[in-house]
Amino acid sequence: MRIHFTGIAGAGMAAAALMMREAGHTVSGSDADVFPPMSTYVEGLGFRISWAFDPAKLSDDLDLLVLGASAKLGGETNVEVKAARRRGIRVTTFPELVGEATLARQNTVVAGSFGKSTCSALMAHILREAGVDAGWMIGAISPSLPDTGHWGRAPQVVLEGDEYIVGPTDWRSKFVLYHPRDVLLTSLVHDHVNVFPTFADYEAPFRELLRLIPADGLLMAREHPAIRAIAAEAACRIVWYDTDPCDGWHAEGVEFGDVSRFTLVGPGGRRVALATTLLGAHNIENIVGVCSYLLERGLVGEVDLARAVASFAGIRRRLDRLTRRSTVPVIEGFGSSYEKARSAIEAMLLHYPTRPLTVVFEPHTFSWRSRDALHWYDTVFGGAARVLIVPPPHHGEASHHQSSFAEILERVAATGVAVEGVETAEAATVALSRLAGDVAVLLLSSGPLLGLPDSLPPVFDARYGAQEAAA
Numbered sequence: 439m440r441i442h443f444t445g446i447a448g449a450g451m452a453a454a455a456l457m458m459r460e461a462g463h464t465v466s467g468s469d470a471d472v473f474p475p476m477s478t479y480v481e482g483l484g485f486r487i488s489w490a491f492d493p494a495k496l497s498d499d500l501d502l503l504v505l506g507a508s509a510k511l512g513g514e515t516n517v518e519v520k521a522a523r524r525r526g527i528r529v530t531t532f533p534e535l536v537g538e539a540t541l542a543r544q545n546t547v548v549a550g551s552f553g554k555s556t557c558s559a560l561m562a563h564i565l566r567e568a569g570v571d572a573g574w575m576i577g578a579i580s581p582s583l584p585d586t587g588h589w590g591r592a593p594q595v596v597l598e599g600d601e602y603i604v605g606p607t608d609w610r611s612k613f614v615l616y617h618p619r620d621v622l623l624t625s626l627v628h629d630h631v632n633v634f635p636t637f638a639d640y641e642a643p644f645r646e647l648l649r650l651i652p653a654d655g656l657l658m659a660r661e662h663p664a665i666r667a668i669a670a671e672a673a674c675r676i677v678w679y680d681t682d683p684c685d686g687w688h689a690e691g692v693e694f695g696d697v698s699r700f701t702l703v704g705p706g707g708r709r710v711a712l713a714t715t716l717l718g719a720h721n722i723e724n725i726v727g728v729c730s731y732l733l734e735r736g737l738v739g740e741v742d743l744a745r746a747v748a749s750f751a752g753i754r755r756r757l758d759r760l761t762r763r764s765t766v767p768v769i770e771g772f773g774s775s776y777e778k779a780r781s782a783i784e785a786m787l788l789h790y791p792t793r794p795l796t797v798v799f800e801p802h803t804f805s806w807r808s809r810d811a812l813h814w815y816d817t818v819f820g821g822a823a824r825v826l827i828v829p830p831p832h833h834g835e836a837s838h839h840q841s842s843f844a845e846i847l848e849r850v851a852a853t854g855v856a857v858e859g860v861e862t863a864e865a866a867t868v869a870l871s872r873l874a875g876d877v878a879v880l881l882l883s884s885g886p887l888l889g890l891p892d893s894l895p896p897v898f899d900a901r902y903g904a905q906e907a908a909a
Contacts, residue, residue, distance in 0.1 A: 440497055443467040443532070444518045445506025446487060447476045449577035449586065450600065450612075454504070454532040455485065456587030457575060461539060466497065468518060471510055473886035475754050479579055479586075493521030503529045507605045509834035514607070531604050536575060537615035540595050543573065546731075547599035547616050549647060550624030550660075552777045553724050556716075557624055558598040559583060559753050560728045565594065567746035568738040572596055578772075579754040594737070601643050603633055611643035620656040621647060621672075622731050624724070626664040629775045631811050632804040641668055648672040658731040660723070661686070679730045681723050687730035689722055694788060698722065702729055710740050713748045717757045717769075718785025757785055760881070760895040763903030767793075767878050770891050774803045774884035776814045786880050787821045793878040794823035798866060801830040801846055802885030809839040815849040823877070824856045826869055828888055863888040867897060875902060 443455045446467025459465045466486040480487065488495050491511075496503070496518060503522040505511065514520070522529050548558040555578035562574035563582045573590030576583070577598045599613030599621075626644060634640035641664065648671040651657055657672045659665050661680035669676055678686030683703075690709075692700040700722060702710040710733075714725055725747055732738045738746075752758070754770075761768045767790065771782030779799075786795050797819060805811050807830045819825050827850065829843045843859060850857040860866040866888060870879065879898075881891055 439501040440464045440466075440499055441502045441504060441535075442496055442500055442518070442522075443504045443506070444491065444516060445469055445508055445511045446485065447472040447480045448506040448508055448532075449476060450575070450598075451504065451506045451532050452476065452480050452483070453575040453577065453585075453587030454536050456483065456585050457536065457539065457573065457589050459485075460587075460589035466495075468492070468495070473889075474892060475579055483585070491516055491518050493517050496521060500525075500527055502535075503527055504532050504535055505529055505605070507531065507603070513605065531608065533600075533604050533612040533615045536597065537617060540573070540597070541617060543595045544593040544619045545595045545597055545616050546620045546622065547597050547613050547618040547647065548622045548624070549599035549601065549613050549644065550622075551601075551627045551629050552775065552781065553624035553720065553727070554598045554600070555753055555772075556721065556724045556756055557622060557728050558596055560724065560747070560750055561622075561732065562588070562596045563750050564728065564732060564738055564743060564746040565592075565596070567749070568742040570594065570737060576753075578756070581751045581754070582749065599647070601640075602630055609633070611647070614643060614646050614650065618647065618651055618655065620658070620731070620735070621651055622658045622727055623648075623665055624660055624727055625777065626662060626668070627777050629777070630805060631808055635810070644668055645671045656731070656734065658727060658734065660727060677730065677734055679727050681719065681726060687726060689726050692719075692722055694719075702726060704730065704733065708733075710744060712744055714750065715748075716750070716752050717789050718781060719788065720781040720785065721752075721757075755884075755891075757782060760891060761898050761902075762895070764895070764898040764901070766873070766875055766898055766902045768881065768895050768898050769879065770881045772884055773799060773806075773882035775805060776811075776818055779818050779882055782880060782882060783819065783821060786878055790878040793876055794874075795821065795878050795880060796824045796826070796870065796873060797822045797880045797882055798826045798828070798860075798870070798887065798890060800828045800883035800885050800887045801841075802883050802887075804834065806830070807835070807840045809841050809845070812841055812845065812849050815846060816853055819850060819853065819855045819857075822855055824858075825850060826858050826860050826866055828866065829859070829861055831885065860888075863890055863893055866890055867894060870894065871897070871901070 559580040573595035773779035
């Protein structure tokens with residue numbers, strides 16, 4: 439088939455497009471108003487891409503148009519979508535396409551409020567390093583994988599399972615379309631308040647996902663009260679994991695450092711020594727979940743497992759060190775939700791305990807912009823010495839109760855944390871240039887963050903790099 443992806447720079451869209459190309463289809467795409475790292479990543483994939491929506495560039499023999507869910511695409515009002523409808527071309531979404539394409543495969547869906555991207559990428563990396571040509575679809579870029587999407591020749595497919603809705607007119611959660619054989623469930627805390635106003639609303643699709651696991655499937659679940667409460671929905675075998683001892687797999691003797699080490703302990707006293715360069719306690723938890731699942735399924739051996747965990751370089755925007763020479767570290771984290779932001783901050787406090795932490799934050803997602811989640815700001819920056827906040831974006835603001843920039847700043851200031859609003863990259867750079875040389879900087883967003891992840895590291899390398907050379 440000839441398939442066109444409208445919104446191809448979306449993380450899931452690009453991964454699905456790669457899967458379809460490797461499955462033998464001809465792929466093209468379009469997008470607009472995109473930013474790194476996805477924009478530069480997609481440019482290098484070799485697709486025929488237009489950086490504007492233009493019906494004239496849709497091929498005459500197009501079979502299928504895949505529409506992304508981003509609000510900026512315009513949904514059914516998008517000019518490419520309207521042109522495809524007029525021509526009688528089927529319009530679908532990437533979750534529907536991936537679900538249909540993998541119907542005969544053995545799908546492992548990695549789901550949860552946080553940890554999905556890291557766990558999916560780690561699982562795909564371990565399988566690949568062990569010689570298993572599994573397929574995968576991951577909503578983030580990992581330097582340890584050649585691409586975010588891969589078709590693969592083995593029966594297994596690793597799918598990052600997003601609970602967010604398919605689109606504005608289809609309120610099914612994406613992951614219920616993936617017909618899982620197995621599920622790795624990492625977490626369950628209230629998120630996406632713009633479409634799931636209550637926790638009961640939020641957990642409902644997770645209950646549905648667990649009901650989809652067949653009797654011969656496996657639910658690998660993190661030990662947590664909220665997950666325990668819905669586990670009865672699964673009619674399959676359930677295995678538990680945690681960082682603390684539990685009725686299943688756990689970590690023992692964790693030692694944090696530039697290389698963190700621990701022992702994975704399984705049922706019956708099975709023990710596997712593991713080491714990782716990933717930062718934070720939450721990544722130990724991610725490693726425990728993935729490794730426990732792969733060992734339970736017998737998909738890899740212990741030697742291959744340990745080697746692959748040690749070589750895994752994580753994923754972009756999840757605690758990436760952006761500076762190369764600077765003695766002041768500039769780290770980029772992913773802050774799309776409270777739990778993700780909080781995990782990144784706690785990791786910085788754990789690994790840089792003597793350095794005052796400055797956080798540069800962008801309230802990019804609907805949840806961070808919603809008045810219904812203003813209470814997140816009461817505790818999320820705990821432990822930080824200083825916070826710089828950039829204005830929230832305006833796309834989709836009419837669809838929910840959007841907070842103003844002033845309301846967000848006022849809420850943070852009320853917690854006692856030193857906070858400052860910065861509206862341009864230049865203003866943020868000036869504010870950061872006043873920092874002493876003993877600090878650590880965390881850039882935290884799921885959006886472009888004024889381009890600071892690209893522009894700021896060279897400034898810090900130039901300013902603080904000489905100190906490293908002198909040392």
